[in-house]
Amino acid sequence: MEKGVFVTGSDTGVGKTVVAGAIAAAIKAQGLDVGVMKPISTGASEIDGKLVSKDARYLKKIIGGTDADELVNPIRLKPALAPTMAAAESGIAIDIDKVWKAFEELKEKHEFMVIEGIGGLMVPVDDKLLVADMALKMDMALVIASKHSLGAINHTLLTVECAKSRNLRVKGIVINMLKDGKDFVSEIEKYSSVPILGTIPFKENVSVENCTYGDIVEHFRREVNISRIMRREE
Ligand SMILES: Nc1ncnc2c1ncn2[C@@H]1O[C@H](COP(=O)(O)OP(=O)(O)OP(=O)(O)O)[C@@H](O)[C@H]1O
Ligand SMILES: [Mg+2]
Secondary structure (H helix, E strand, O other): OOOEEEEEEOOOOOOHHHHHHHHHHHHHOOOOOEEEEOOEEOOOEEEOOEEEOHHHHHHHHHHOOOOOHHHHOOEEOOOOOOHHHHHHHHOOOOOOHHHHHHHHHHHHHOOEEEEEOOOOOOOEOOOOOEHHHHHHHHOOEEEEEEEOOOOHHHHHHHHHHHHHHOOOOEEEEEEEOOOOOOHHHHHHHHHHOOOEEEEOOOOOOEEOOOOEEOOHHHHHHHHOOHHHHHOOOO
């Protein structure tokens, strides 16, 4: 079995948090001890003098997680910018060691980890590393979240190409906000040669901001290939 999965996206705002949360909760429903992580968040809000990430809060809530925020989301930045730019604007340097330490601790503690990336694979996280390097260092296979919209075939295929060229294992793609018609799904599958793990329609009661997830976990258990995500194949 895998030790976890790294959920990346074809872009920002495509549904990484929704997909990561549903995967984590669906695996937890199978009886495993699951941990979640959002290594770096930007656009964090200040509540009672403390920076809080909406993604980390959502991921923790959907699995009923009790790990400390400092482990789940070791680096929180207020400006809603890419990490290195948010850090520069905040006048601080990103201490990536905090991420590795928190990850090791959580991986040791839990049977399965679900990590949400930041933006997409080519987002810099410090002076040297990109998100893709982070996933590789964590030795986690990828699930790629993609959103049905114009331009998404290009973004999704670029993400798959990038993953393959960097020796990242790709479990498959989850297509979010799928509208009528299956053409988008078949195009992505045909040109990426990567399995489509499942699709999600727009769901009224799903909101990362409001921390509500409607029936997304049941939807994943029914319609998304969770066993492929868990199974390690070499
Ligand atoms: N299937 C869905 N139905 C309804 N709303 C959705 C669905 N998927 C995502 N959303 C909403 O779309 C927005 C973007 O989703 P999400 O936050 O999961 O994207 P993300 O890739 O994690 O973004 P970020 O790059 O900011 O981390 C959120 O407001 C979320 O609540
Ligand atoms: Mg997110």
